[in-house]
Amino acid sequence: MTAPDLPTELKAALDARLQGVSRNEAAGSAASISRTYRDGGGSAAIRSETDALAYALARMPATYAAVTASLNALRQITPHFAPQNLLDVGAGPGTASWAAAEAFSSLQHFALLDANSALRALALDLAAGSSRLRDIDYRRGEARAALADADPADLVVASYMIAEVGDAERGALTGLMWAKTRDTLLIVEPGTPAGYGRIISLREQLIAVGAHVAAPCPHDGQCPLSTPDWCHFTQRLPRSRAHKQVKEAELPFEDEKFGYVALTRAPVAARSARVLAQPVVTKIEVTAKLCTPEGLVIAKVPRRAKADYARARRWRWGDAGAAED
Numbered sequence: 379m380t381a382p383d384l385p386t387e388l389k390a391a392l393d394a395r396l397q398g399v400s401r402n403e404a405a406g407s408a409a410s411i412s413r414t415y416r417d418g419g420g421s422a423a424i425r426s427e428t429d430a431l432a433y434a435l436a437r438m439p440a441t442y443a444a445v446t447a448s449l450n451a452l453r454q455i456t457p458h459f460a461p462q463n464l465l466d467v468g469a470g471p472g473t474a475s476w477a478a479a480e481a482f483s484s485l486q487h488f489a490l491l492d493a494n495s496a497l498r499a500l501a502l503d504l505a506a507g508s509s510r511l512r513d514i515d516y517r518r519g520e521a522r523a524a525l526a527d528a529d530p531a532d533l534v535v536a537s538y539m540i541a542e543v544g545d546a547e548r549g550a551l552t553g554l555m556w557a558k559t560r561d562t563l564l565i566v567e568p569g570t571p572a573g574y575g576r577i578i579s580l581r582e583q584l585i586a587v588g589a590h591v592a593a594p595c596p597h598d599g600q601c602p603l604s605t606p607d608w609c610h611f612t613q614r615l616p617r618s619r620a621h622k623q624v625k626e627a628e629l630p631f632e633d634e635k636f637g638y639v640a641l642t643r644a645p646v647a648a649r650s651a652r653v654l655a656q657p658v659v660t661k662i663e664v665t666a667k668l669c670t671p672e673g674l675v676i677a678k679v680p681r682r683a684k685a686d687y688a689r690a691r692r693w694r695w696g697d698a699g700a701a702e703d
């Protein structure tokens with residue numbers, strides 16, 4: 379499985395881009411972009427080279443970690459999946475392409491598309507020195523138009539992108555992305571109730587036209603969670619010095635909350651219960667919230683069931699295979 383921190387080549391490329399850029403200017407730009415996001419705006423606020431770099435320094439480590447965790451979960455369920463080509467929709471600085479390149483050595487062709495010129499320019503610059511990514515094909519354009527012209531790919535990914543597409547357009551975009559998916563479509567979103575809502579609705583839309591869920595759900599049925607609960611996961615990632623400076627943060631790590639769904643054309647052979655929150659371990663029992671093919675289960679594994687208890691102590695939020703490993 380792939381580590382959640384940025385690959386060495388990408389870190390070096392980001393550091394090189396940072397040479398000669400004022401950290402204060404980058405931090406100011408990152409703060410203003412974050413404010414725009416908090417106020418419900420999107421990446422349209424990213425216009426200049428410094429904006430694009432500030433966005434990448436502040437957010438790329440976290441979105442990379444979330445995509446990597448989602449790809450790790452997918453690989454665990456479909457270990458023989460070996461995509462040759464990738465389509466990265468709303469690719470921004472190329473985060474998901476970098477994560478997919480690390481996860482799948484089989485990938486040979488990377489097609490990216492995005493409406494934002496500054497992020498596209500940065501992505502091309504970051505990829506220029508990479509052995510795997512230097513020949514990426516990165517189209518600038520509005521997603522629906524650019525998708526219509528794109529070749530189908532074994533793996534299609536939209537990472538932290540759907541949130542920026544209006545409600546009215548989302549269904550059509552989802553349909554188009556699925557039409558371009560030969561094998562697997564992965565959607566990653568912020569781990570908020572709103573992100574979950576978007577994932578659930580596109581999951582439902584695509585199951586209705588024949589898609590199957592590979593992860594995180596162990597079934598293609600209705601999600602058993604109900605408001606105010608929502609399905610999400612968390613990934614811890616290290617913060618580099620530049621990352622801390624741009625975010626004006628002290629802690630050497632951050633925890634990224636994310637949601638995802640991986641949908642496949644073929645039914646998935648074996649799916650088992652997924653751990654939906656960090657289990658509570660006491661000396662008496664392990665209590666774990668599990669999504670199972672039969673619905674939501676709060677599993678209690680008593681200490682006296684020695685072997686089961688020892689196994690349950692190792693369960694982590696997001697793991698698959700609980701209740702049977």
Ligand SMILES: C[S@@+](CC[C@H](N)C(=O)[O-])C[C@H]1O[C@@H](n2cnc3c(N)ncnc32)[C@H](O)[C@@H]1O
Nearest residue numbers: 421441468469470473492493494520521537542
């Ligand atoms: C939050 S960024 C995520 C970038 C990247 N996928 C990542 O995970 O770091 C969202 C990206 O989606 C792009 N985007 C949003 N709506 C779009 C649209 N309708 N057509 C093309 N790109 C779009 C934005 O330009 C931006 O680069």
